[in-house]
Amino acid sequence: MLTEVTATRYITPLREGGSLPGLVEADDHGTYVMKFTGAGQGRKTLVAEVVCGELARRLGFRVPRLVTVDLDPDLGLGEPDPEVQGLLKSSGGTNLGMDFLSGALGYDPLAFTVSPEEAGRIVWFDALVNNVDRSWRNPNLLRWQGEVWLIDHGATMIWHHNWPGAEASAARPYDATDHVLSSFSPDVAGAAAALAPLVTEELLAEVTAQIPDVWLTDEPGFATPDDLRRAYARPLLARAAAVHERVEVTGGSK
Incomplete structure (x- = not known):
């Protein structure tokens, strides 16, 4: 399971994200960017962050360390912003935190280039x-310490x-024509050759085991959290084998 920490001080909202x-x-x-169970997207966003973040890490991508953050809702009593106060009050218990990368810059494709190999790896993972x-x-x-880091995977696994x-959904194509790295001639086939064999049942079981049980309870159609964990793994395992053949980037399939 992810390391557990307890929030001791709320510093400031990060208004760049829709989930506040x-x-x-x-x-x-430690200082963490915290995502809340009480946010509009709910706990499924946090599950997606854990599954994709931990899978990416095991495949060799740079991803901020993830932790679970126990939040006392009383921490919000002194917050002057009613929206923030309401969010804190509604998010008592287990939330998600990721290491705050102090000094990191948002990636700008006009300022920083990546190789076709790195672009291909990221596009392939996003397709997966x-x-x-x-x-x-x-x-x-x-962009942190001269390297590209992946963040914010809440809008993944829409299935x-x-x-x-x-x-x-495992058979559906992936439209990468609007992908931030599509202009760098991503070598998606090369990435698939290197990464797809690593996506095994064992790896996905290890990744999904990181999801806290409390985020998996009461899901209609699933008797236990482990049943739901296996449901997360199945489309990823099926998709890994051939999704590279169905990636559309600038100029057509790659």
Whole structure:
């Protein structure tokens, strides 16, 4: 499971994100970008962050460390902003935190180039998890210590909003024409050759085991959290084998 920390101070909201994440300090003296169960997208966004973030890490991508953050709703009593106060009050218990990368810059494709190999790896991964939120308008990439880091995977695996259609979604293509890295001639086939064999049942079981049980309870159609974990793994396993053949980038399939 992810490391557990307890929030000790709410610092400030980060209004760049639609879910109003916040910057918090925790009892381990760390500073985290915190995403809340009480936000509009709910706990499925946090599940997507864990599955995709931890899968990306195991595939060799740079992703901020994830933790679970226990929040006392009374932490919001002194907040002057009623929206923030309401969010904190409605998010008592287990939330998600990611290491705050101090000094990181938002990725700008006009200022920073990447190789076709790195572009291909990121595009392939986004195709695997069906990430619809990595465009030039909102790259969800950071430049930190000279490297590109992946963040914000809440808008992925859209099939978990409609479980009856989840299995069929594995065969759907991925439109990368608007992807922030599509102009760098991404070598998607090369990425698939290197990464697809790594996406195994065992790896996905390890990744989905990181999801807190409390975010998986009371899901219609699933008797236990482990049943739901396996449901998250199945489309990813099926998709990994051939999704590279159905990626559309600038100029056609790659």
